[in-house]
Amino acid sequence: MAHPGSELAPAAALFRSLGDPTRLAILRRLALGEARVVDLTAQLGMAQSTVSAHLACLRDCALITGRPQGRQMFYALAQPQLLDLLTAAEELLAATGHAVALCPTYGTDTCEDTCR
DSSP: OOOTTGGGHHHHHHHHHTOSHHHHHHHHHHTTSOBOHHHHHHHHTOOHHHHHHHHHHHHHTTSEEEEEETTEEEEEESOTHHHHHHHHHHHHHHHTTTGGGGOTTTSTTTHHHHOO
């Protein structure tokens, strides 16, 4: 017998992949169009190794693609539905007054230690 909720495991994995502020910032930037690692590091103010690790996670989850051009790799959103999901999340946050940020379990003050 399958574990209760096992059919939800892929959705849970998707939301875990989106559950990092750096990955969300990368996706937000890629929603505007292709970008190279150097572009992302400059725009996000992060180390190349950090950005590359998050890009690898997003690529492994099939949320972004990489297009080589010469010695450079241009990253883009792989699924247009991702824009709809991110837009819906922003609308939900606006509708709840960002109440999830105050959640004692997953809120922004507690999430650093408990949500990994």
